[in-house]
Each structure stands twice: as C-alpha cells, then as structure tokens.
Amino acid sequence: MVERTPILNFVTHVILFLGFLMAVAPFVIVAIASSHNLKDVNDVPMSLLPGSDFWVNIKTAWTTADLGPKLLNSFIMATGVAAGKVIISALTAFSIVYFRYPGRTFIFWLIFVTLMLPLEVRIVPTYAVVANVLSPYQAILDVTGLSWLIEKVSGVQVSLNLGLLNSYSGLILPLIATATGTFLYRQFFLTVPDELTEAARMDGAGPIRFFIDILLPLSRNNMAALGTIMFLWAWNQYLWPLLITTDQSHATAVTELKQLIPNVGGIPEWNIAMAGTLIVMLPPLIVVVAMQRWFVRGLIATEK
C-alpha cells in the first residue's frame, strides 16, 4: 500500500490464491462428484472433468432421502427461529432498556446467563421437557401442593400434558430460548437519542406506539442482520432435530443426510451422496452470498 514490495506482493498473491483453492475445493469436488456415474466417482483419483449424470443423481438423491418435504421442514424451522428471535429479542430489549421496574437488573442477568450454556450441553433434560412442555409447571403445582388443593376442591386431578416431539414448535421454541439477539437490540437501543423518546412522548405516544412506529423502523438493519444469522444457524442445526424428530414427517434436510452415507461393504454410491450434500448445502450458501453484508455484520454484532 505505501511502498513497493514486489516479492512480498507475489507471496501474498500465492498464499491468498491457495486459501481460495482451499475454501472452494470441497464445493467444486462435491459438484463434480455428483455429476459422475457410479464407476467414475469411485475412480482413484476421481476425474475432475464433470460427467453427464448430474440430473439423474440429483433426482435419485432427492427421492432416496425424500428431500422435498425435508427441505420444506428445514425452511419452516429456520424461518420460524429467525422470525421468533427477531420479534422476541426486540420485545425483551425494549423492556430492559426503556422501563424502570423492580427486578429489572435481575431479569437482565437471568437472560444474560443463557448465553453461556448452548443447547448441546443440556440436550437430555431439554428433550424431557419438550416431551411434555407443561411438566415444569406440573412439578411446580405438585411441589407447592397446589395440585392437591385443586383436586380436593374441585375433584379434578391436575395432569398437564402437551408433547412437542415431532412438531414444528418443538423444533423451533428451544432454539429461540437464548439471549443472542437481545443484546444486539439492547446495544442499538442505547444509541437511539433520548430526544427522540422525549419528542414522541410530547406528542402523546405511549410505549407501544413508540416501539412500533419509531423504534422498530429504526432497527431494520439489526433485524436483517439478526434474521440472516439466525436463519443460517437454525438451518444448520443437527443434533436437536435429530433427537426430537423420532418420526420421519418432521425430519429436516440436514438430518436426512445420514440416509445417504454409503454403507461399508455396500454399493459406494458417492455420486448420490454428493448430489444430496450439494442440495443441502446450497440454500445456506445462497443466503450467505446474497446477504453477505448482513451476515458479516450480524456475526460480529451478535458475538460481542
């Protein structure tokens, strides 16, 4: 930039180009492998000239792993998580920034702590909760003696039961229950000038009006960034969908990949497996490419 460094510039170009090759090679290999027939894909080394069976393989992968409905499931889950996060985090951040009520700091910390423990480390009990989401409330009623009281008074035995296994809410809700977006909004709300709030109040706007007509339109950038990140994150979830979709009807595209792994000793249908991989990795890749700006911004903002 400031001086002439021909040798260093050459080295820079070479290393960056190697980095580029490293980053795209798996994509290219997956794409080429999915165009070969069974014999060519198992050649060692595999030919890097594309074969002619691309659409056949895509079609086979599509039907073997039943990808149509699975992609739809993935899409519903990812959109649900993104929308839920964008809305619920905004509400919470509004509450902890714009109001003074007793216990506000406590609520702040209660939410903050959820950043520390990802879903992966508490899967077993979370699974039990999702099998019956009302079980925490049942247990509270039992322990406090309230269910005994209700039974004595009304003669009705309290047994709350609502299973969310194999349902979209079961897929989506536990993934929303973290604080990632809340702090993104909080940081932004703190930068909104107080004069704006004063002016709005002067004009007779209550909190709800201010939130909907002023704060939310101002947060559009944050919403786009958070939505992009959450969509990708939810689309790429694996362990959680794998656990709670015991029934095929709600499985997602990513969990379905397991069906495509060639068995040891079976027919090594790598071309089909790679075609399936290509289909599953394409939607998030499109989102990253199309929403690059929001993606980078969201990542950097949510992790801080």
Next chain:
Amino acid sequence: MEKRVTFSRWTIGILFAVPQLLLIFTFFYWPAGQAVYWSLTLQQPWGGGNIWVGLDNFRSILSSADYWNSITASLVFAAISTGLAMFIALVLAALTDRQLAGSRFYRVVLIWPYGIAAPALALAFRFILAPEAGFLAVVNRMWPGIWDPGLDGADAMASIIAAFSWKYVGYNFIFFLAAFQAIPRSLIEAAAMDGSGVLRRFWDIQFPLITPTIFFLLVINITESFQDSFGIVDIMTSGGPANATNLMVYKIYSDGFKGLDYSGAAAQSIILMLLIVVLTIFQFRFIERRVHYR
C-alpha cells in the same frame, strides 16, 4: 449505560419481557436444573422414581477410562483444530488486509465455508478423505493401507479436525479481517514513514492491536469445538474407531439416548457446562481488556 428518558408504566414493560422469560424458564432454567437433579440421583431401571445417590454418578464417570479417553480426545481435537483454524485465518486476513488487487474477491469467497452445515461438509470430507474413493485414496494406491479413518484412530481424528478447521477458518477470517480494518490507517502509514517494513509493522502494530480478538476467538473456537463437532463426528466416524473420536458431546448423546443412562449423561453434561462456564468467565476478563484498547 442507562437511558435518561424512560416510560413510567412499568407493568407494560414487564409484559414485554414475559415471552422471553417464559421461554428461557421452560427450555433453559428448568432443563438445567433437571440436569443437576438427575446427576445426583439414579433412575430405577423398572420405574419407581429416582433415588438419591449424591455424587456417585460423578464418581463413577470420573473413574471410567472411557470418559477420560473422551476428555482427552476432546482436548486434542480442540487444541489442534483451534490452532489450525486460527493460524490459517490470521494469515489470510492479514494478507487480505494489505488490499492488493483482488482482495475484495477474497473477502467474499473466504467466508463461504462458515455458512455450510457441519454434517453436510462432514459428508463432503468423508468422501474426499475416504480410503477407497475420492482423493486421499491416492496415497493408498502407492502405499496400501497407510490411510484408513475407519480403522486407524489417528486418521479418524485427523479427518474430523480437517473438516472442522475448514469451516472455522471462514469464521475466524471474518473476525480477524474486521479487527484489522478497525486499526486506523494513519498508524500504519506513520510507521511506514518511519521506515518500518510490512513484517515489522505487522508484529509491532497490527498484531498487538488484534490480541483482544485473538483471545476472544480462542475461547469461541474452543467452545464451538465442543458443540459444533457433534454433526461432524456423527457423520464421519460415529465416535469410532475404538472410541478414538468419541468427543464429549457425542458421548453425552450416545450414553443418554442410545445407552439410556440419563443420570450418567446428566453428570457429563454438568461437567461440560462447568468447563464452558469457566471458559466464558475467562473470556469476559479479556473482553474488559479489549474495551480498554479502544
């Protein structure tokens, strides 16, 4: 920082927080508490509730060779993949930040890997690194049997490290590049005026200024290597061969859902939670340092 102007009707304010609070109570605090309870009790095999066993679950886990093997595997995996992913990303970001021709292009492409689901890239790497097809199989043509992730534990570990690092190079690159770009150009130009070369400027100006990002990424990479590795392990090796890649989260999953040992799995979850909490607290200490720099 606090707002000077607020709304006075705080009942509405609390209502705004209720959806989030209900969610985190049901899906976060309750399960976390449940994990503690299960880890201290033992479920009767034929029903009849849980009996209190104190720290027995922890004792039996900590005395099991399998568990220590899993911890060692996780640590080896975390150390090597974090080191690789961060080093490569740091070099690429530093070079991209030199803003030679084409740097805009690299800035776009080098982050793609992070968008891909771990299981999808795992399947791609399983093919690329397969012993009988794909690309690495070439070495088996020359020296038969030298590479086989299905039989050799070290090979399997190398495969999952390659897949995980590939994804996280993209992630680290985003953060390193942002950190480099946040350094004022005037600093670097002033140093150049004083006659320092590119490498000198890197070690004396840029590197010290991005150390907070390095610490931050170090913690994030290690915690992610505990979590995001699940999909990679499940697709590529299923924890094998001979438990060589049975990482901690994978072991929780297989003990809890395949072995149906909820108490053991809960105790393992607690240990992992503690580990992650310690790392996070460690990270907050360095975040303070980072704020200090600005």
